[in-house]
Amino acid sequence: MAHIDYYLGTISPWCYLAGDRLERMAKANGATITYKPIDLMQLFARTGGVAPAERHESRLAYRMQELERWRDRLDLPLTLKPAHFPVNMAPSSYAVIAAQQAGEGDVGALVQGFLRAVWADERDISDDGVIRDVLESAGFDPGIADKGLLAGAEQYGRNLEEAVAAGVFGAPFYIVRESGQKFWGQDRLDMLSDHLASL
Template identity: 45%
Template sequence: MSKVIDYYLTLISPWAYLGSQRFAEIAKRHGAEVRVKPVNFGEIFPRTGGLPLAKRAPERQAYRLVELKRWSEYLDIPIHLQPKHFPAPEALAARMVIAAGESGGKPLELAQAVGKAVWEEERDIGDAATCEAIAAETGHDGAALRAKAEEAASEARHATLTEEALARGVFGAPSYVYKDEIFWGQDRLDFLDRALAKG
């Protein structure tokens, strides 16, 4: 495919969850290839001036909930504003998505399912059995994908993607990179759509 989008995200981002289906539809409509690249924002934030949610000012935390509710209602996508298992350790789930992409699986579908598991279904993606189940629900061999994700090579790949994101100027999630132009946030999907339309 001539159109390629690099999709940098953290799987527990509510914004990635809210934008995931629209993003998939936009990419499909334009015949674009999506390279799903989960990265570690625990590394990215301190190096780009960002703060993890718990360290943000109370006013910012409160407004985030307002915006999540607005977008959920606007897009008609269900969301628990404060899900039971958030934040959850996502390293295993992220590496399973990476493994899916490198083994001919469906990384975008798996990433979407993980987001839905956190924000709609309130499942604990920090639990390995839950990750396996989510993978199976998207047509993967959950146990095999987990085993591959637990290999040192998958951990190294996760770290490499994080450094790649930093080198390309990524600082927030989700970030969609097309022709080296960053579109940060699901609220910029209309701009990505226009860029893809131009070719």
Template identity: 60%
Template sequence: MPAIKYYFSVLSPYAYLAGTRLEEIAARHGADITYKPFDLLTAFGRTGGVKPADRHPARLEYRAQELPRQARKNDMAFNLRPAHWPVNAAPASYAIIAAQAAGGGDLGALTHSILRATWAEERDISQDAVIREALQSAGFDPALADSGLLTGAETYAQNLEDAVSDGVFGAPFYVVDTGQKFWGQDRLDDLDLHLSGKL
């Protein structure tokens, strides 16, 4: 069974634009996904990247065109300047980590629900009520928002170290157990082809 480590930030618009395509690809190939939310902004500093606020205006201008374009391409609602961004990513990340440990629900749906809350619904994913609703709608116990905070913090920190060790420098980032790496939601078709043995 193929295994995919999925590195992402709950603040990433590109992770939102991935939708649930990773889960669809994994199901098609019988692949196992390990969800690894991590501190992307810290990773930028450790891997030669630049935080969005510090990027050259030309890069920001391109981002402002590319994000809505990709949203239209995938028929997804999208707000380029959401009311609640950036916010503290830790609570939502900890909830995803706790849900993965607990099992019993749909992690892909949970992750996408949290991302959609920011980029399409103008909701604040650092708020307990938003996280609880996302947990419940994905089939998890909403009380997971309050449990395992220490473990969540430790895992979140370890995910950053794992990301740097695995050569991750952006999000979303997919690392297959074959050693192949795919950066960006626009490389999901290549991931699919790789798992098919065609790439």
């Protein structure tokens, strides 16, 4: 059975555009997933990337075009300039980590819930009320937001160190443990699916 380490940012539009394709292909191929939320801004700084706010205007303009193209291609609602972006990723990331450790709901739906909250619903995912609501919607105890705070914070830091050591430099980033194959971007999911089928 293959296992995928999924490095993600809870405010990444590209993670949002991935939708539930990873979960569907994992199910089809009998693969499992570990969700690894990371601080994307720190990841960029440590791996030669540049935070969106600091990028040249030509790169920002192209990014907007790509977001529009993929939004239309995938037929997903996406606000190009959401009200709460950028926002502190840590609280929602802690919630994902704590929820995964609790193991009682759908972690994939939880991740997508936070991403949809930013890019489709224009909600502030650093807000405790929003975090609790998204947790509950994905089948988790909203109290996880409090109970898992310390463990989530510690694992969040470890996730970043693991990401850097593993060669991760952006999100979404998928690594198949058995083969070491790496896939960066939601536009590589078809290639990941083909790879899983070949194992």
